[in-house]
Amino acid sequence: MKLVGIFGSPRREGNSDLLLEALLGEAEKSGASIVRVYASELKISPCTECSSCETTGKCIIEDDMQLVYEQLEDADAIVIATPIFFYHVPAQLKCLIDRAQALWARRRKHKAVDNAKNRKGYLIAIGATSGQKLFDGVRLTVKYFFDAIGAEYAGEVLVRGVEKKGDVLKHPDAMEEAKELAKRLLATGCNETV
Ligand SMILES: Cc1cc2nc3c(=O)[nH]c(=O)nc-3n(C[C@H](O)[C@H](O)[C@H](O)COP(=O)(O)O)c2cc1C
Known part of the structure; x- marks a missing residue:
């Protein structure tokens, strides 16, 4: 199984990084092949809505997103980990997400992606406050x-009330939940349909 972990925070080794690492470490132990994508360390320009991808199925912007496209198309499962920034994802991660429009065009208009692979997607999100609607925006965006x-959106770990770098380590239940998600993810597999 190939698992792509997308680190959405610009803060290295912050709370969402630690949760995603706990998940990936667990999956790695069970033999999954892991690819780590650090959104804030890649050069990914914002989508310019030039609509080229609708015609050709490809994004014309030649930057690091081209590598991410390859990894996403080859993945059996994807996990996005993100802090909440103003009830949403950080701008660096949003650029990556918007650029996935090219994959949407490829799938829907050009039927070019391997649709036989029933990929699963998972979300890890963490915020400092405790609001009821804290994860609503991120969950919708990541689902789409x-x-x-x-x-397919297949699971999530959502953690409230954690702010300072590394403070999630004081929440062993949350770290455990991330590891449990790895086990569930591996048990689900990628469900090849022929
Ligand atoms: C620019 C910015 C905006 C933030 N906005 C929110 C917010 O709207 N709601 C919230 O609960 N926490 C907010 N936070 C707090 C972070 O979500 C929180 O500190 C989180 O643990 C950071 O995770 P990280 O260490 O993975 O980056 C914000 C932090 C920053 C820097």
Whole structure:
């Protein structure tokens, strides 16, 4: 199984990184092949809505997103980990998500992506406050990102009330939940349909 982990925070080794690492470490132990994508360390320009991808199925912007496209198309499962920034994802991650429009065009208009692979997508999100609607925006965006890349939204770990770098380590229940998600993810597999 190939698992792509997308680190959405610009803060390295912050709370969402730690949760995603706990999940990936667990999956790695069980033999999954892991690819780590650090959104804030890649050069990914915003989508310019030039609509080229609708005609050709490809994004014309030649930057690091071209590598991400390859990894996403090859993945059996994808996990996005993100902090909440103003009830949404950080701008760096949003650029990556918007650029997935090319994969949507490829799938829906050009039928070019391997639709036989029933990919699964998972979300890890963490915020400092405790609001009821804290994860609503992120959950919707990530759901539609997964839809664009041909993945089914299959699970989530949502953690409230954590702010300072590394403070999630004081929440062993949350770390455990991330590891449990890895086990569930591996048990579900990628469900090849022929
Ligand atoms: C620019 C910015 C905006 C934020 N907006 C929110 C917010 O709307 N709601 C919230 O609960 N926390 C908010 N936070 C707090 C972070 O979500 C929180 O500190 C989180 O643990 C950071 O995760 P990280 O260490 O993975 O980056 C914000 C932090 C920053 C820097």
